[in-house]
Amino acid sequence: MSHVFPRHTHNPPPLAVRGEGVYLYDSQGKAYLDGSGGAAVSCLGHSDPDVIAAIREQVGRLAFAHTGFFTSEPAETLADRLIAHAPEGIERAYLVAGGSEAVEAALKLARQYFIEKGEPGRRRFIARRQSYHGNTLGALATGGNEWRRAPFAPMLAETTHISPCYEYRGRRPGESAEDYGLRVANELEEALERLGPETVIAFVAEPVVGATAGAVPPVKGYFRRIREICDRHGILLILDEVMCGMGRTGTFFACEQDDVRPDIVTVAKGLGAGYQPIGAMLCSGEIYETIRAGSGFFQHGHTYVGHPVACAAASVVVEKLTEGGLSARAKVMGERLAQALAEAFGEHPHVGDIRGRGLFRGLEIVEDRETKRPFPPERAVHKALKRAAFEAGLICYPMGGTIDGRQGDHILLAPPYILEDAHVDELVSKLKTAFDTVFG
Secondary structure, eight states: OOOOOOSOTTSOOOOEEEEEBTEEEETTOOEEEETTHHHHTOTTOBOOHHHHHHHHHHHHHOSOOOTTTOOOHHHHHHHHHHHHTSOTTEEEEEEESSHHHHHHHHHHHHHHHHHHTTOTTOOEEEEETTOOOOSSHHHHHHOOOHHHHGGGGGGSOOEEEEOOOOHHHHOOTTOOHHHHHHHHHHHHHHHHHHHOGGGEEEEEEOSSBOTTTTSBOOOTTHHHHHHHHHHHHTOEEEEEOTTTTTTTTSSSSGGGGGTOOOSEEEEOGGGTTTSSOOEEEEEEHHHHHHHHHTTOOOSOOOTTTTOHHHHHHHHHHHHHHTTTOHHHHHHHHHHHHHHHHHHHHTTOTTEEEEEEETTEEEEEEOSBTTTTBOOOGGGOHHHHHHHHHHHTTEEOEEEEOTTTSSSOEEEEEOOOTTOOHHHHHHHHHHHHHHHHHHHO
16 A cells, blocks of 8 residues: 555556656556646656756766755856846746756745845735646745635635736737737736735736646837836736746747746746756846845745756756757747647537647637537546546646636647657647547
8 A cells, every 4th residue: 555645546647657758658568658748847858867967977976965055066167057047137047856846946935136236015916817836835825726725724825816918818809919908918018007006026927827827928119018018017027937947839938939038937847847846036226126125035945856867857857948948949840739739629519629839739628619619617627637547648738727727628748859740740649539538
C-alpha cells in the first residue's frame, strides 16, 4: 500500500518509470505521448542528455549553498541569460523553486516597493476572472478561478477581479476585436477609479491565459491599453508567464508578441523543463534600485531560492530555447499543430473554439456550436475526455469551469518543442479517439 498522498485519493495514478523524447512509460510498459508536457512543463521532452549532464556535473561540484551566505556560478549564469533576453527595463532575476513561489515573490516585492517609496496605503491588487496564478495564498488571492478560491476565501488578500480578454465568449455581435479589447481593458481604469488608485499596488495578468481558460490569447491592442492605464495611475504591471512563457507561445517571453513592457514578470515550468524545480521573478531596474537605495533588503525568501543544481539545469534549458532555436521551433510546430487541429476538429459539433499561440493550444468543448452552450457541469465532460485520452495513450490537460469557474470545458495542449510531424499526427489521432469514445 502506498503512503504517498495523491492528488485524488479515489483515483491513484499508474507508476511512471521512464521518459524518452515526447513519451512517458508506465510500469506496465505502456507509452503515453506527452501532449501537455505535464502541465506545460516538459518543453525539451524527457531524457535530454545535455541537461542531465549539467545536473550531474553540478551535484558533483556544489549541491547547495544557502543564498543568505553565498551566490553561485550557476545562479549568476542563469540570471545573466534570462536578463539578456528579457523585456525592456527588466534587469534583475530572483530565482525560486516554482511558479507559485515566483508569483508570491512578485506580489511581496510590489508591496515592499511602494512601502519604500513612502506609499504604504497601497494594499490592493487587481487581476482578472478566470486567471490562475498559483496555489500559495497570495497567488491564489490574485487568481480569478472561483472553484479554487472558494474554500480559502477567508484567508485571501484583498483582490478585485475584472473581465478577462476572452474573445470567444466576451466579444459582442458587431464589435470589432480592437473595440472589444479596449472595452475590457478599460474595466481596469473603472476599477481604479472606484477603489482609489492610491490604494492599488498592481494589475496581474497572464499574457496568454493557461490552465483555467485554455490558451486564451489577448486581442490586438489590449495590453497596450492596459500599460497606458497602469502608467497613468502609477500602478505596476505584473505579467505571469509561469505557464505561457519560456518559448511556449513561440517567443521566449510571451509578452513579446503584444509589445508590452511589464514591471515584474514571473516564469517557471518551462524554465526547468521538468528536470529540476525552478522559477524566477524578474523585475525592473527601477524597482530594484528603490529597494537598494532604501532598506537594501527584500523581506522575503525560501530555503531553496537560487539552488545551484536547479540553476545549472535551467541555464542549459534557456540556452537551448534561445540560441538553440527551440522557441522559434515552438512557433513553427505550433502552426503545424493548429492546422492539424483545425482539420480534425474545426467542424466537430462539440468544439466551439480552437485557439492559442505556438505550442500552447486550447479546444473549448460545447454542447451546441451555434449557441456556444456548454455541457451541464454535472456531466464533467473534461474528466471523461481526460480518461479516454489517457486510455488511448495521450496525456492532455482538460479542465472544467472554463467560462465562470463552474460552467464550460476545455482541453489544453502543450507538447514538447522537439515535437515532429509524426507526433502531431499521433497526438491528433489519439485525441480524435478520445472524442469518439466520449461523444460517440
